[in-house]
Amino acid sequence: MNQEVDSQTVRIADLVDEQKIGPFIWTVVFIGFLCQLCDGYDLSAAAFAAIGIANEFGLERHALAPLFSVGLFGMLFGALGFGYIGDRWGRRVAVLSSALLCSVFTLLSATAHSFAMLLVFRFFTGIALGGLPANTVALTAEYAPQRKRSLLITIMFVGLTFGGALPGQLGSIIHPTQWRLIFTIGGLAPLVTVVLAGFFLPESIKFLAVRNAHDPQIVKLARRIRPELNIPVGTRFQILHLAEKKFHVSQLFEGNLRIITPLIWVMSITTLFANFFMNSWMPTLLHSLGLDPHQAEHAASMYYLGGVLGGLMMSLMLDRGRLWVVPLYMALGAAAALFLGQQTHSMALALGVFGVGLFILGTQSGTNALMAVCYPTQIRASGTGWAHGLGRFGAIAGPMTGGELIHMRLHMAxxxxxxxxxxxxxxxxxxxxxxxxxxxxxxx
Known part of the structure; x- marks a missing residue:
């Protein structure tokens, strides 16, 4: 039996926070998970296709660094641009357009007949990929009840981790000369996601309320969020700061955000530096230690397993207000990286790789919830977009730094x-x- 709404005015925050964790929110999380799965796959595809690319185009190992960084450079522009689109025209529009462009340029990467052409296609793939994290995180944050918000965002975002592991599994069973197949699969998967998102992904109810409090879609979405309530058509929906205004960067520094935003940017830059340093060079470095391709891929897969567990554990702590878990993870990530650099035995290497995954990749997964919660609805996609966008400087510097250190022939430690x-x-x-x-x- 449906429960009658006592008042003609309903606060959207209460509507969302008091919902049961049911099919509606899981649909939002699942579509976001698929988007991140595609994102993670395409980000890692170049690293696991690298040997075949180097052999085909006659490149030295250190010369592959631009391949790892050019897509990340594109993501800088994509995060800012699609973050603005998400706040201006909707999270759903931004997600669909990002995923479609990702598919197009990843498929084109599989057709590249020169290294320069491949770099161009990877740059535009990066622009498309840059739009997915900010908007999927914002959309999930705006539908998830506060008591489980960090956990649900992290469950959605670990799709990035699972996706990052898939090219390695594929790379371990195909010959390096078949590297184009990695990009072909990476281009087809987003098309499936676009179709599913087109049918099942809703627009953010909070975004709709900010844009137009009388939008008839709001009542329909409210009924899906709370099917046990009898919400009449004339119900008024209330959200704080209803006025919509054009986004300006200065909004990221209003009030306490003047302290929070720069610190989030530092967190994003350092986290992405460490993660993409590991993500880009780990298979190559493990292979250089004498591990055969199968052993190297198995050890590298421990990185992603650790990332999933680490991100979920961090989110559970954040949902309890234990923000100290973030600096703790980053300190332990530094220790794990130093430990990994000292190892040569395959079992110890796998343990070290699991440790850096747990604390370095786990930090990236878990801190997305922190970013989203820190910004209000009106600027949530832009706020997280700017954080992800500027974080790409770290993501770009990570692989480039690794390439220079390898070129200097330094010891792994x-x-x-x-x-x-x-x-x-x-x-x-x-x-x-x-x-x-x-x-x-x-x-x-």
């Missing part, structure tokens, strides 16, 4: 000092951030 030092910088910034953003998280 010395090479892994780079992500360790950067993680310590992030640890210091997030200690401050955990204090500044405390009032935005529930305390339990």
């Amino acid at each position: 010395q090479i892994f000092w780079a992500p360790a030092i950067v993680s310590v910088v992030g640890c210091v910034a997030t200690i401050w951030l955990s204090r500044a953003a405390r009032d935005r998280f529930p305390t339990k």
